[in-house]
Amino acid sequence: MNVVAFNGSPRKDGNTAAMLRHVLQELEREGIQIELVQLADLKLRGCRACRQCATVKNRHCALADDGLNACIDKMLAADGILLGSPTYFADLTADLKALIDRAGMTALRNEYMFRRKVGAAVVAVRRAGAIHAFDSINHFFLINQMIVPGSCYWNIALGREKGEAEKDKEGVQTMQVLGQNMAWLMKHIARA
Numbered sequence: 001m002n003v004v005a006f007n008g009s010p011r012k013d014g015n016t017a018a019m020l021r022h023v024l025q026e027l028e029r030e031g032i033q034i035e036l037v038q039l040a041d042l043k044l045r046g047c048r049a050c051r052q053c054a055t056v057k058n059r060h061c062a063l064a065d066d067g068l069n070a071c072i073d074k075m076l077a078a079d080g081i082l083l084g085s086p087t088y089f090a091d092l093t094a095d096l097k098a099l100i101d102r103a104g105m106t107a108l109r110n111e112y113m114f115r116r117k118v119g120a121a122v123v124a125v126r127r128a129g130a131i132h133a134f135d136s137i138n139h140f141f142l143i144n145q146m147i148v149p150g151s152c153y154w155n156i157a158l159g160r161e162k163g164e165a166e167k168d169k170e171g172v173q174t175m176q177v178l179g180q181n182m183a184w185l186m187k188h189i190a191r192a
Helices: 015-029 052-056 068-077 094-108 130-143 169-191
Strands: 002-007 033-038 080-086 118-125 156-158
Touching: 002 015, 002 068, 015 033, 015 080, 015 118, 015 169, 033 068, 068 094, 080 094, 080 130, 080 169, 094 130, 118 130, 118 169, 130 156, 156 169
Parallel strands: 002 033, 002 080, 080 118, 118 156
Antiparallel strands: none
16 A cells, blocks of 8 residues: 655645655554655646546646646555645645646546545644645545545644644644554555
């Protein structure tokens, strides 16, 4: 089993990445292979509404020059998908939104190709707007017929400057429990 995590933050080693790593550590402890992809390394752009994904049906976006299709391939190969974002103007980053819009449209137009994979959101926030960002990510999972595990609180951690979210004990615990629940769920799905 494996999980791919996408860090939607432009800060590759900021609070979002740190919280994703807490989830990934729990998954790795359970013997699940993990990978962290930094969207900041890519130059993703939004969906152009060309509808080629619905016409060609090759499980790829027609905009093939920015790394999005490599992300889709990683998502297809994974049993679980983590999407992480800091909170920008009460929502997720433009990079993560581009991934969600294009991968999501491609998935819908290709027989819900992420169906029954496990998906979870991770959000870092300075003060407010985290629940909206959390909901935006979960909408991607739910419309794609994915299975979303819970935790002991919403999957958010508080912190603005690099490293501040590590001081949010409840946020760190939430990420650890999320990783444990995600591992449990994936193992039970694999047995079914």
